[in-house]
Amino acid sequence: MAQSTVAAAASGLVADMSRDELEQLVAKMIEERDPRDPNLVTLIAFSGDLDRIWPTTILATTAAAGGMDVAVFFTFWGLYSLVKEEKRITGDNWMTKGLSLMNRGSAEHAGLSKLNFGGAGPLMMRKLAKEHGVAMPEDLMAMAQDLDVKLWPCQMTMDLMGLKREDMIDGLDEPAGAATALARMQKSAISLFI
Amino acid sequence: MAQSTVAAAASGLVADMSRDELEQLVAKMIEERDPRDPNLVTLIAFSGDLDRIWPTTILATTAAAGGMDVAVFFTFWGLYSLVKEEKRITGDNWMTKGLSLMNRGSAEHAGLSKLNFGGAGPLMMRKLAKEHGVAMPEDLMAMAQDLDVKLWPCQMTMDLMGLKREDMIDGLDEPAGAATALARMQKSAISLFI
Amino acid sequence: MAQSTVAAAASGLVADMSRDELEQLVAKMIEERDPRDPNLVTLIAFSGDLDRIWPTTILATTAAAGGMDVAVFFTFWGLYSLVKEEKRITGDNWMTKGLSLMNRGSAEHAGLSKLNFGGAGPLMMRKLAKEHGVAMPEDLMAMAQDLDVKLWPCQMTMDLMGLKREDMIDGLDEPAGAATALARMQKSAISLFI
Numbered sequence: 001m002a003q004s005t006v007a008a009a010a011s012g013l014v015a016d017m018s019r020d021e022l023e024q025l026v027a028k029m030i031e032e033r034d035p036r037d038p039n040l041v042t043l044i045a046f047s048g049d050l051d052r053i054w055p056t057t058i059l060a061t062t063a064a065a066g067g068m069d070v071a072v073f074f075t076f077w078g079l080y081s082l083v084k085e086e087k088r089i090t091g092d093n094w095m096t097k098g099l100s101l102m103n104r105g106s107a108e109h110a111g112l113s114k115l116n117f118g119g120a121g122p123l124m125m126r127k128l129a130k131e132h133g134v135a136m137p138e139d140l141m142a143m144a145q146d147l148d149v150k151l152w153p154c155q156m157t158m159d160l161m162g163l164k165r166e167d168m169i170d171g172l173d174e175p176a177g178a179a180t181a182l183a184r185m186q187k188s189a190i191s192l193f194i
Numbered sequence: 195m196a197q198s199t200v201a202a203a204a205s206g207l208v209a210d211m212s213r214d215e216l217e218q219l220v221a222k223m224i225e226e227r228d229p230r231d232p233n234l235v236t237l238i239a240f241s242g243d244l245d246r247i248w249p250t251t252i253l254a255t256t257a258a259a260g261g262m263d264v265a266v267f268f269t270f271w272g273l274y275s276l277v278k279e280e281k282r283i284t285g286d287n288w289m290t291k292g293l294s295l296m297n298r299g300s301a302e303h304a305g306l307s308k309l310n311f312g313g314a315g316p317l318m319m320r321k322l323a324k325e326h327g328v329a330m331p332e333d334l335m336a337m338a339q340d341l342d343v344k345l346w347p348c349q350m351t352m353d354l355m356g357l358k359r360e361d362m363i364d365g366l367d368e369p370a371g372a373a374t375a376l377a378r379m380q381k382s383a384i385s386l387f388i
Numbered sequence: 389m390a391q392s393t394v395a396a397a398a399s400g401l402v403a404d405m406s407r408d409e410l411e412q413l414v415a416k417m418i419e420e421r422d423p424r425d426p427n428l429v430t431l432i433a434f435s436g437d438l439d440r441i442w443p444t445t446i447l448a449t450t451a452a453a454g455g456m457d458v459a460v461f462f463t464f465w466g467l468y469s470l471v472k473e474e475k476r477i478t479g480d481n482w483m484t485k486g487l488s489l490m491n492r493g494s495a496e497h498a499g500l501s502k503l504n505f506g507g508a509g510p511l512m513m514r515k516l517a518k519e520h521g522v523a524m525p526e527d528l529m530a531m532a533q534d535l536d537v538k539l540w541p542c543q544m545t546m547d548l549m550g551l552k553r554e555d556m557i558d559g560l561d562e563p564a565g566a567a568t569a570l571a572r573m574q575k576s577a578i579s580l581f582i
Contacts, residue, residue: 208402209402209403210403211402211403212402213402213405216402216410216413217413217417220413220414220417221417221421224417224418224421224422225421228421228422230422230424232421232422232423232424232574235570245434245464245465246434248464249432249434249463249464249581252544252566253566253569253570256565256566256567256570257570260567260570260571262570262574318483318486319548321483322483322484322548322549323548326544326547326548328544328547328548383424383573383574384570384573384574384579385579386432386579386580386581387581388434388581
């Protein structure tokens with residue numbers, strides 16, 4: 001046997017490789033080839049509309065409840081769904097203050113992307129949801145936090161819209177940028193732009 | 195040889211592994227690491243607008259024609275594109291009936307997300323498509339069914355909007371929920387939220 | 389040793405496989421199982437709105453700057469963001485000419501999906517971006533080209549909207565179709581419909 005090992009080493013054969021070594025080699029090759037983790041989900045919440053916050057929070061909480069590791073990256077209009085419910089005005093100049101007036105903060109006050117009718121549409125949608133036992137987006141957002149879904153506000157668009165950390169709900173993760181979102185999506189089994 | 199096999203087993207070497215055993219081991223390790231099937235495509239059809247039903251059905255039919263296994267999960271406004279063409283009103287109360295009036299069913303009557311002009315925009319778009327030999331969304335939907343694309347209505351939003359199975363076109367798959375869509379996307383090579 | 393090799397070959401054992409052969413076998417099995425390249429990113433730019441061109445170009449340039457291989461497939465309204473800035477009218481009949489008037493070409497003239505206010509919204513957004521050192525979409529588009537991001541116009545929707553290659557900015561890749569986009573997404577680590 002000793003002789004055969006020497007021969008194998010000399011000739012580069014796998015004959016004397018242990019099963020553990022083989023499995024480590026294969027695992028390393030798979031890892032290098034595909035850094036993806038089948039358990040990761042990354043959602044980009046671009047929209048602040050009720051009808052898109054809903055699928056975002058439903059997918060996030062359902063995946064997290066199923067044991068997946070979920071991160072939601074809030075950017076652009078989506079940021080307003082993270083603003084505290086009691087905040088009426090955010091921003092640091094007339095432009096960003098105006099934006100906040102037209103995008104009232106928190107998922108609770110989100111409008112619909114169509115058939116908004118000055119807020120009547122969302123009220124009706126919320127009433128329908130209540131009648132059918134469908135959770136409200138703001139409740140799903142709280143549930144997401146309970147389920148350890150990472151909520152990442154986008155730093156660049158926070159700056160753009162004059163939103164500060166204290167304007168936003170507690171328990172958010174550190175603001176992040178596009179590079180962080182991309183690195184996470186590269187490893188994610190599911191990445192959606194909603 | 196028999197002696198060497200015993201030695202290998204005792205020392206945990208791979209020396210006496212057969213080629214088949216090796217391939218099975220590697221296949222199992224890859225499978226565990228990545229449950230994804232490169233052949234699966236999952237599309238979430240959130241929008242009922244003509245300009246989004248078009249890419250959804252074009253991607254679905256092109257992928258299926260190329261031999262891929264495609265499922266389209268219709269949710270929210272997207273559900274209305276599954277409603278039968280002859281249905282004018284769906285829903286079980288004034289709210290869901292109103293919704294159906296404003297979202298006339300079937301891909302054939304879908305509006306545009308912008309430049310709708312009370313239906314003139316979609317008519318023009320359809321005329322342009324006809325002139326250029328581009329298939330209509332409702333034809334692509336029928337073609338998708340012929341190509342065995344799975345069409346899944348979302349149970350939760352069907353309930354919300356008071357849509358029943360009999361309001362919808364024939365040949366749909368069983369209504370499904372977010373957990374089913376997520377499980378499928380986890381295995382899919384391509385998952386898009388449209 | 390020679391005897392053992394013969395025995396291994398006869399019995400299908402891996403005993404006499406070289407390390408190189410083993411690695412080639414495993415690499416082939418991984419490749420067959422998953423044709424995906426962790427370095428590929430494919431974005432579908434469906435929208436021509438400023439607020440969506442921004443994330444598209446930010447994600448594309450950030451990924452490319454990080455060494456990833458990025459392709460953006462421009463379709464439908466997204467095509468108008470590739471039109472030359474100086475072009476006021478494109479199209480080959482009254483319908484497509486009308487479309488071009490309502491979708492003024494180039495990222496520089498893109499409107500917002502909401503709060504457009506006849507162009508005041510985008511102007512304000514651009515002013516905010518300037519104040520915060522955020523690059524303009526048209527600059528990001530040029531940067532994307534410098535970083536070798538592939539920019540693919542969709543052939544079918546170009547025909548539909550009467551857009552010709554000479555209407556569009558220089559340096560674009562060959563127009564492509566849904567099948568090309570799907571084949572690329574199948575191999576991509578990140579595929580988003582924006």
